[in-house]
Amino acid sequence: MHYSNLSLCLPLLNATTTQAVSLDPATKDDDAPIVPKDFxxxxxxxxxxxxxxxxxxxxxxxxxxxxxxxxxxxxxxxxxxxxxxxxxxxxxxxxxxxxxxxxxxxxxxxxxxxxxxxxxxxxxxxxxxxxxxxxxxxxxxxxxxxxxxxxxxxxxxxxxxxxxxxxxxxxxxxxxxxxxxxxxxxxxxxxxxxxxxxxxxxxxxxxxxxxxxxxxxxxxxxxxxxxxxxxxxxxxxxxxxxxxxxxxxxxxxxxxxxxxxxxxxxxxxxxxxxxxxxxxxxxxxxxxxxxxxxxxxxxxxxxxxxxxxxxxxxxxxxxxxxxxxxxxxxxxxxxxxxxxxxxxxxxxxxxxxxxxxxxxxxxxxxxxxxxxxGAEGDTAVQEIDLGEDRPYLSAYSAYDNASGALLRLALVNLRLYNGTLGGERGSEDFNVTLPAGVTSVTVRRLHADLGAAAQGFDYAGPTHNVSWAGEQWSYSVDLGKGHYTTGSPVMETINVDDGVATVNVLNSEAVIVYIDGM
Known part of the structure; x- marks a missing residue:
């Protein structure tokens, strides 16, 4: 896929778009590549x-x-x-x-x-x-x-x-x-x-x-x-x-x-x-x-x-x-x-x-x-097409290659939020249609309170913290071993309503959605 360079002229926006993004990632394409475990x-x-x-x-x-x-x-x-x-x-x-x-x-x-x-x-x-x-x-x-x-x-x-x-x-x-x-x-x-x-x-x-x-x-x-x-x-x-x-x-x-x-x-x-x-x-x-x-x-x-x-x-x-x-x-x-x-x-x-x-x-x-x-099995991945009017969003799905079962979704919101300037931090809703029998999903977030402006704890101090599912890495705190500030991974459960889970992703944030029970 090749996109028009008109996206380079689009304005910076911190607000949520007016219409949620709808995804139906249930089916794995036959040519979805298997990702090497040492990728x-x-x-x-x-x-x-x-x-x-x-x-x-x-x-x-x-x-x-x-x-x-x-x-x-x-x-x-x-x-x-x-x-x-x-x-x-x-x-x-x-x-x-x-x-x-x-x-x-x-x-x-x-x-x-x-x-x-x-x-x-x-x-x-x-x-x-x-x-x-x-x-x-x-x-x-x-x-x-x-x-x-x-x-x-x-x-x-x-x-x-x-x-x-x-x-x-x-x-x-x-x-x-x-x-x-x-x-x-x-x-x-x-x-x-x-x-x-x-x-x-x-x-x-x-x-x-x-x-x-x-x-x-x-x-x-x-x-x-x-x-x-x-x-x-x-x-x-x-x-x-x-x-x-x-x-x-x-x-x-x-x-x-x-x-x-x-x-x-x-x-x-x-x-x-x-x-x-x-x-x-x-x-x-x-x-x-x-x-x-x-x-x-x-x-x-x-x-x-x-x-x-x-x-x-x-x-x-x-x-x-x-x-x-x-x-x-x-x-x-x-x-x-x-x-x-x-x-x-x-x-x-x-x-x-x-x-x-x-x-x-x-x-x-x-x-x-x-x-x-993931560490287990052969994982096949594919990009989910969001159309030509969403230059700051992307979505990807991961499947068990043998069974074709949907395992995980990656939802990425690249819309820039600079927390050093203040202002409201917008977000995007993703309405995800899920396979029959899935009653909930678990979400983990790659997050920084200051958004794209965060420089990390070691470089700029605690207000610049960056975490993945609540885990942070620091030379001064853990010598690079990683630690959870709450003692365990941070995640949230979202219930599925009529086959759809609505996942909110902040501007300048990325999440992984784990399909519970799959």
Whole structure:
């Protein structure tokens, strides 16, 4: 589905619409995709592996893993991974090199020298599997690639390696898809030999990881070009991947921009449509397709855009929409300590520019998405069409794939409410027609009293709290383990009247409706 861009001109409204939204989600479509149990993932920038390898990050990842049916995957990848050198005599785990225009110590153009202790960071994150990035650049350096991959592999442990990615955003340094394929196949063969991989164990490679700016634009070569150029002719790819950022600067960073560009289901849908060619090209080869790196904004925005509750709501709608479009995983950005656009800041190493350690407001979105998928059985999902006059609302249904039974509904209200400005907080009623025999439903809420303006407890204090079903995460309170302020999950029961349950969703809020007895 593609929506008219007229939605960008619609006004900000805090009021409830005059007519309730009617939904009848009882029937599962035959082609509703089954969502992998490891759909929810995270991504951190390679160079900062050891900043994240601490109890705080481990607790956050484990809190999501505990509600999933398979271990989440942590992508250790990014721009820095193609700019490494290695010094076996170096005692420091990482040194930023003041050369080649290097943007030290935290910039995306920085070059780093690694020592052997760097790779000990891979021993962390025991509740997750790891995606290792094999260094690649315009000139292949097999010595560096193999030094990195073999030591990462040894420290992760073969059973915890999810995939080996062949470079990061290679269209920036390989001018053609053919050049990338030649280089990627060269390091692929060397890695197989160095790790003594045989048989199906060789099918562990991830291709492309092309940049968000190039998806669907034709500005540079794209994923489908690499596949056409023979990237998987040997059948050794495990999956493909690309990157996604919703809003790119420059922008006027205000509520109107957030509503039009970020908290808008139509703009999210239209942007994701640029990826359909890549998804279909991967599917045609039987390869899962991942969004390996994503965020609501690319950079340069104030905190309320980069790490506020508006980002959490965007992440919910984006992750749910991706499921319905056949994306097999979304790695939500943890990034680097100096970056604001992330789910948590692991330490205080970039305190001059980005305070930490902190859980940021988007993090509970990961728990919401994991709970919507569920840990048991095969879950099929589909989007519920609300028509072309509701740009700030979305709805999704989850089914038991075997029986077709309706299990859960996700109802998302993206209409912006900024609680720092005061005023009445509007809401939307959803009238949900339910299967015969259902007498009640249970509702859990992703909520912040300040709406899209909330920044989270660690960053801005208790008035900025964000919670999922009453659960909050904080460095200062629980070291990322999560806690219920009331001692138990917060939920409400809504009775079904004449086959219909009416669920009210506040502006800037998302809920999951659990079908009782199903």
């Amino acid at each position: 929810v993932g995270f991504g951190i920038e390679n160079a900062f592996l050891n900043n994240y390898a601490n109890d705080f990050s481990n607790n956050l990842i484990a809190s999501i893993a505990d509600r999933m049916g398979a271990p989440p995957v942590l992508r250790v990848g990014g721009t820095s991974g193609d700019k490494f050198s290695y010094d076996p005599s170096q005692t420091e785990n990482r040194i930023c090199l003041e050369r080649n225009g290097s943007d030290c110590p935290n910039g995306s153009d920085a070059y780093y020298s690694l020592g052997p202790s760097f790779f000990e960071g891979f021993q962390s994150f025991q509740s997750a599997k790891i995606n290792i990035q094999a260094p690649l650049n315009s000139t292949v350096n097999l010595t560096m690639t193999l030094a990195y991959v073999t030591q990462a592999w040894e420290n992760v442990g073969a059973e915890r390696v999810d995939a080996i990615a062949l470079g990061n955003e290679p269209e920036w340094y390989d001018a053609t898809a053919e050049k990338y394929v030649d280089d990627a196949l060269q390091i692929q063969a060397a890695i197989i030999d160095a790790l003594n991989l045989t048989g199906d164990a060789r099918k562990i490679f991830e291709a492309s990881n092309t940049a968000s700016e190039n998806a669907g634009t034709g500005n540079k070569w794209k994923l489908s070009d690499a596949l056409s150029a023979g990237m998987n002719n040997n059948g050794l790819l495990k999956n493909t991947a690309e990157h996604y950022y919703q809003v790119k600067p420059p922008q006027t960073w205000n509520d109107a921009t957030m509503q039009a560009r970020m908290l808008n289901h139509y703009t999210i849908t239209n942007r994701l449509a640029n990826y359909s060619e890549s998804i279909q090209a991967s599917k045609a080869m039987g390869l899962p397709y991942y969004i390996d790196e994503d965020a609501a904004v690319l950079g340069g925005a104030p905190p309320q855009f980069q790490s506020g509750f508006g980002y959490a709501l965007w992440a919910v709608d984006f992750n749910l929409l991706c499921m319905t479009r056949g994306v097999a995983r979304v790695n939500n950005l943890a990034g680097r300590p100096s970056a604001s656009r992330q789910f948590w800041v692991p330490d205080d190493s970039a305190v001059d520019t980005n305070t930490g350690p902190q859980v940021r407001a988007p993090f509970p979105a990961a728990a919401y998405v994991a709970d919507f998928i």
